[in-house]
Amino acid sequence: MSVTHSTWLSGTPIKTDIPACLDRLPWSRFHLLIVIGLGVTWILDGLEVTIVGALGPALQNPQTLHLSSANLGAAASFYVVGAVIGALVSGWVTDCFGRRMVFYATLIVYLAGVLLSALA
Numbered sequence: 548m549s550v551t552h553s554t555w556l557s558g559t560p561i562k563t564d565i566p567a568c569l570d571r572l573p574w575s576r577f578h579l580l581i582v583i584g585l586g587v588t589w590i591l592d593g594l595e596v597t598i599v600g601a602l603g604p605a606l607q608n609p610q611t612l613h614l615s616s617a618n619l620g621a622a623a624s625f626y627v628v629g630a631v632i633g634a635l636v637s638g639w640v641t642d643c644f645g646r647r648m649v650f651y652a653t654l655i656v657y658l659a660g661v662l663l664s665a666l667a
Contacts, residue, residue: 599626 572578603623606614614622641649 599623 549589606612606620606622608620637649
């Protein structure tokens with residue numbers, strides 16, 4: 548059984564048997580590791596959202612940044628928009644330059660940021 552997909556750029560249909568082949572694979576240790584990895588990532592993502600949500604009242608406190616509700620809503624909106632744009636752009640960049648090159652580039656940017664913050 549083949550499935551027809553259309554490509555994003557050209558719109559021409561492509562017939563593929565990949566979904567049927569994947570469905571016939573037996574459950575293995577690899578699949579378990581993937582499910583566990585996705586579960587851990589999902590938990591950490593939920594923790595990040597919880598932490599960001601808990602910071603709102605602290606940022607509105609007059610002793611900290613004293614943000615208004617509108618400013619806090621704008622900051623939360625920019626946070627979400629930045630995450631979406633970052634995911635889309637990093638996916639495209641990874642497709643163009645390869646996963647290893649993008650990993651090394653992000654590692655260098657991260658290390659430079661840590662060093663600069665240590666020197667600040």
